[in-house]
Amino acid sequence: MRIVVILLLALAARVAAAQQLLVPMDDAQQNHLKAYGLTFRALQTGRKAEWLLNYRGGAFLLPDTPELRRQAALDGISVESVDDGAVASIRSEMSGGNMDAVPLEKAPRIAVYSPPNALPWDDAVTLALKYAGIEYTRIYDDEVEREGLEKYDWIHLHHEDFTGQLNKFAVSYGLATWFQNLRAENEAAAHRLGFASIPALKKDVAEKIRRFVERGGFLFAMCGATETLELAIAGHDVDIANEYSDGTPVDADADRRMDWSRAMAFKEAKLVASPLVSSMSDIDGHQVNVPARRQPLGQFTLFEFAAKFDPVASMLVQNHRNVIPDFYGVTTSFMKKDLKPGVTVLATEDGAPWVKYIHGDYGKGTWTFLGGHDPEDPQHVVGSAPTDLSLHPNSPGYRLILNNVLFPAAKKKPLKT
Amino acid sequence: MTIGKGLRSAAVVAALVAARVVGAQDAVPPLVRALDLEQRGRTREAIVAFREALGGRDMVAALLGLERAYADLGRSDSLVSLADSLARAHPRETLVQTVRLRTLLYARRIPDAGTAFREWARAMPNQLVPYREYARLLLDASRFGEADTVLTAGAMLPGGRVGLAAERARLEAARGAWSAAAASWRLAIESASFQLPAASYSLGDADEAQRDAIRGALSLPPVSRPARELLSALELQWGAPAAAWSAIAALPPDSAGFAAWRSFADRAAGVEAWLPARDAWRAALRVTCDDELLLRAADASIRGGDARGALTLLDDGACRPQRAQRRRVASALRVRALALAGRPADAARTLDSLGLADDPDLRRTLETVVAWGWVKVGDIARARAQMGDALDADTSGVRGWLALYEGDLATARIALRESGTPSRDAVLVLSALARTRATRSELLGSAYLALARGDSMAAAAGFERAAGELTDAAPALVFRAAEIHAARGDIARAEPLWRTIVERYGQSADAPAAELAWARALMARGDRAGARARLEHLILTYPTSALVPQARRALDALGGA
Numbered sequence: 001m002r003i004v005v006i007l008l009l010a011l012a013a014r015v016a017a018a019q020q021l022l023v024p025m026d027d028a029q030q031n032h033l034k035a036y037g038l039t040f041r042a043l044q045t046g047r048k049a050e051w052l053l054n055y056r057g058g059a060f061l062l063p064d065t066p067e068l069r070r071q072a073a074l075d076g077i078s079v080e081s082v083d084d085g086a087v088a089s090i091r092s093e094m095s096g097g098n099m100d101a102v103p104l105e106k107a108p109r110i111a112v113y114s115p116p117n118a119l120p121w122d123d124a125v126t127l128a129l130k131y132a133g134i135e136y137t138r139i140y141d142d143e144v145e146r147e148g149l150e151k152y153d154w155i156h157l158h159h160e161d162f163t164g165q166l167n168k169f170a171v172s173y174g175l176a177t178w179f180q181n182l183r184a185e186n187e188a189a190a191h192r193l194g195f196a197s198i199p200a201l202k203k204d205v206a207e208k209i210r211r212f213v214e215r216g217g218f219l220f221a222m223c224g225a226t227e228t229l230e231l232a233i234a235g236h237d238v239d240i241a242n243e244y245s246d247g248t249p250v251d252a253d254a255d256r257r258m259d260w261s262r263a264m265a266f267k268e269a270k271l272v273a274s275p276l277v278s279s280m281s282d283i284d285g286h287q288v289n290v291p292a293r294r295q296p297l298g299q300f301t302l303f304e305f306a307a308k309f310d311p312v313a314s315m316l317v318q319n320h321r322n323v324i325p326d327f328y329g330v331t332t333s334f335m336k337k338d339l340k341p342g343v344t345v346l347a348t349e350d351g352a353p354w355v356k357y358i359h360g361d362y363g364k365g366t367w368t369f370l371g372g373h374d375p376e377d378p379q380h381v382v383g384s385a386p387t388d389l390s391l392h393p394n395s396p397g398y399r400l401i402l403n404n405v406l407f408p409a410a411k412k413k414p415l416k417t
Numbered sequence: 418m419t420i421g422k423g424l425r426s427a428a429v430v431a432a433l434v435a436a437r438v439v440g441a442q443d444a445v446p447p448l449v450r451a452l453d454l455e456q457r458g459r460t461r462e463a464i465v466a467f468r469e470a471l472g473g474r475d476m477v478a479a480l481l482g483l484e485r486a487y488a489d490l491g492r493s494d495s496l497v498s499l500a501d502s503l504a505r506a507h508p509r510e511t512l513v514q515t516v517r518l519r520t521l522l523y524a525r526r527i528p529d530a531g532t533a534f535r536e537w538a539r540a541m542p543n544q545l546v547p548y549r550e551y552a553r554l555l556l557d558a559s560r561f562g563e564a565d566t567v568l569t570a571g572a573m574l575p576g577g578r579v580g581l582a583a584e585r586a587r588l589e590a591a592r593g594a595w596s597a598a599a600a601s602w603r604l605a606i607e608s609a610s611f612q613l614p615a616a617s618y619s620l621g622d623a624d625e626a627q628r629d630a631i632r633g634a635l636s637l638p639p640v641s642r643p644a645r646e647l648l649s650a651l652e653l654q655w656g657a658p659a660a661a662w663s664a665i666a667a668l669p670p671d672s673a674g675f676a677a678w679r680s681f682a683d684r685a686a687g688v689e690a691w692l693p694a695r696d697a698w699r700a701a702l703r704v705t706c707d708d709e710l711l712l713r714a715a716d717a718s719i720r721g722g723d724a725r726g727a728l729t730l731l732d733d734g735a736c737r738p739q740r741a742q743r744r745r746v747a748s749a750l751r752v753r754a755l756a757l758a759g760r761p762a763d764a765a766r767t768l769d770s771l772g773l774a775d776d777p778d779l780r781r782t783l784e785t786v787v788a789w790g791w792v793k794v795g796d797i798a799r800a801r802a803q804m805g806d807a808l809d810a811d812t813s814g815v816r817g818w819l820a821l822y823e824g825d826l827a828t829a830r831i832a833l834r835e836s837g838t839p840s841r842d843a844v845l846v847l848s849a850l851a852r853t854r855a856t857r858s859e860l861l862g863s864a865y866l867a868l869a870r871g872d873s874m875a876a877a878a879g880f881e882r883a884a885g886e887l888t889d890a891a892p893a894l895v896f897r898a899a900e901i902h903a904a905r906g907d908i909a910r911a912e913p914l915w916r917t918i919v920e921r922y923g924q925s926a927d928a929p930a931a932e933l934a935w936a937r938a939l940m941a942r943g944d945r946a947g948a949r950a951r952l953e954h955l956i957l958t959y960p961t962s963a964l965v966p967q968a969r970r971a972l973d974a975l976g977g978a
Contacts, residue, residue: 076956277525390969
């Protein structure tokens with residue numbers, strides 16, 4: 001009798017040890033966004049995880065620990081306990097379809113490039129990271145110039161204007177207090193860091209970001225940062241900033257002198273030189289701030305990729321919806337004609353001359369650009385109240401941002417510096 | 418812009434009337450034809466007809482029609498050359514000049530708009546109209562720098578500073594220069610008080626931190642009635658009715674002051690700021706003895722909880738109602754005031770003197786009021802006596818409440834449930850009574866009576882004692898006691914009660930509610946770790962509770978789980 005009890009206990013222990021937590025990411029999930037945070041924190045505490053690409057909306061498989069269960073319960077994240085048999089069954093199902101399991105090994109060190117003072121807009125990535133409970137470091141020009149970017153794996157850029165023209169907001173908000181403060185702070189930073197003007201400083205920051213990617217870093221940019229970063233990189237040796245920002249006019253032959261071979265995503269784009277037109281170039285298809293050219297919002301469709309052969313692109317599009325309502329930003333979309341040949345298009349609007357979501361390699365690193373400002377505030381304007389993500393826990397648009405946060409965890413190679 | 422729209426509408430109406438008049442004639446005027454085509458959505462044909470109408474006496478209406486039609490087609494810039502030539506032909510025609518400026522601004526031809534403005538200003542020397550219209554258009558287009566230049570130039574003209582003060586104020590408000598905006602609005606409304614609503618709307622957007630600057634600008638001596646009225650409107654908008662009343666309380670007691678006070682009282686009553694409304698009506702009474710004002714002031718005083726203030730008003734011999742109906746209303750108010758002031762015997766005597774044989778409904782209502790007066794002094798027997806036979810037929814809940822105060826839970830349960838639409842208080846009582854099978858509890862009755870008498874300390878202590886007697890309802894009663902302490906701001910007394918509910922009655926329905934209330938109290942006093950522990954315990958222990966989403970939001974507010 002005693003032997004039977006011991007055997008039963010041993011068996012129970014083995015069963016318990018084999019339990020794992022499946023975090024479904026399809027419609028069974030109550031809080032998709034916090035599920036990313038749960039996975040991130042599992043990695044952060046040294047645990048391994050798996051990303052089950054195209055399986056139940058891109059589910060995660062985590063070790064079944066009391067702490068993770070507790071965290072899931074606190075955050076309202078749906079989890080399912082699965083034993084070895086169930087996991088084997090899942091793997092069998094995945095092997096027969098366009099699915100694959102990607103091991104996640106290490107939580108990336110994240111930096112968000114964002115001004116230290118609150119501005120009258122919000123940053124979708126910061127909102128998503130905070131809501132999901134993912135740790136990040138806020139950096140800005142001082143940190144980039146003085147400390148470099150080597151200690152980070154993943155950098156996010158949002159609405160920054162790397163041409164140094166402060167998004168040409170001077171056209172509409174030139175006399176607004178917040179804009180005047182913004183300009184004064186940026187000018188002070190430029191002088192403090194030894195640059196003659198804001199455009200000179202931003203161009204140098206853009207160059208450091210370019211080198212960060214070239215050496216193996218992961219870059220994720222949204223909104224106006226996508227377009228202006230590329231303009232600053234391609235226009236490294238050209239004056240592309242208006243007189244009001246650096247005291248000299250835009251070079252007369254600026255378009256001709258742009259070196260697009262240095263850029264990551266775009267080629268042969270045309271600058272909008274006028275200081276009175278709230279647009280930087282013809283890269284953006286929607287031109288939200290140019291009334292005569294503004295295009296209406298539609299919806300974009302995520303592409304499906306072969307999970308077994310193209311896991312990176314697959315990770316970036318994991319979602320429980322593949323058609324998502326579009327949303328405006330200073331840069332909303334990217335014209336197809338301006339894309340370099342090697343760029344991977346992740347999402348596009350059917351029939352439109354633009355795409356929404358793109359990705360590519362650059363040197364040893366990768367970059368991903370998502371157009372638009374806030375997936376849950378399609379018409380976002382300066383001064384709008386920040387989005388409350390607790391009201392959008394299943395946001396498919398925000399999932400795209402968080403896919404980018406976890407995707408570097410799947411890469412095994414360390415950052416080359 | 419508003420004037421433009423008004424004129425446009427007038428032109429449309431006039432044209433349609435004209436159409437009816439000429440209906441019998443063969444030739445339909447081109448403007449009528451154009452408007453008809455426009456209404457039918459045939460915009461391109463309407464444009465041809467509007468252009469035809471430009472040569473006649475309907476030129477302005479036709480131009481406005483063209484502006485609409487081109488805008489519909491997204492071709493506003495097609496109007497530029499036409500507006501240019503019409504403006505040169507009619508250099509003093511305000512609407513034509515405005516359309517020209519608007520068209521140029523929409524086409525982002527800023528230098529051309531500047532030239533057009535200067536031409537107009539030259540054609541009307543020393544007139545403010547060009548400056549005002551152009552500044553408004555620039556403000557609408559958020560072109561604040563140019564608007565500033567135009568307004569500064571206009572201010573140099575005779576009467577320019579005052580005449581353009583409203584536009585200057587809009588500009589300062591858009592820049593966030595609230596003190597300057599308030600000073601400009603003050604200047605504007607002192608010369609044209611009809612702009613007061615616009616000023617209130619503009620300045621109302623100011624953040625909390627900017628409001629003192631506005632208050633300062635509007636309160637500067639000398640006392641200006643329009644400025645004080647504006648400040649009062651703003652304070653009311655900002656949710657400070659007492660400050661709103663203070664802003665205008667010192668106005669001179671003349672006809673203008675009377676109008677300001679009366680208007681304020683109506684608006685304050687509209688947001689249930691009863692005591693400021695009462696004060697304003699009382700001030701108005703000093704100017705004109707109007708018994709309607711007196712009655713409204715007394716009623717507001719009672720609704721605001723100042724029964725004694727109501728009695729003072731009603732006892733004022735200088736302004737007594739003359740008509741019988743109004744005297745009756747005044748007496749009814751006196752009954753209410755006396756009952757609420759804790760003088761039920763006086764209230765009963767006043768009610769008896771009223772008679773009211775011809776109005777049994779009013780009599781019954783006032784009987785109930787007096788009965789509540791007896792409750793307020795703790796005399797339930799007199800309350801019953803006051804209700805008399807009416808109590809048996811009562812469907813308003815009084816019977817249930819009186820039974821409750823006497824500890825007769827069985828009767829209270831039935832009578833309160835049958836009292837039509839029960840009040841929020843009745844629902845709370847019924848939910849507590851539903852937790853116990855007891856039919857009598859004098860301890861619980863006295864706790865509720867203490868609450869009715871406004872003695873919250875005694876009530877909380879009473880609920881705690883009752884919890885010892887009615888063990889099946891103990892968590893609900895302890896929670897009620899904690900709620901009363903918390904409402905008084907006495908968290909030190911509430912906290913041990915919440916702890917008791919969570920630790921001793923953890924399986925009860927009150928436990929998650931107690932835990933959430935406890936966590937919020939901890940958050941309020943800065944104990945983030947304590948609050949986090951409570952919220953986490955709530956979520957993990959009661960995962961199906963309806964309060965879990967609230968707990969998660971509170972946890973997020975603490976900075977994540």
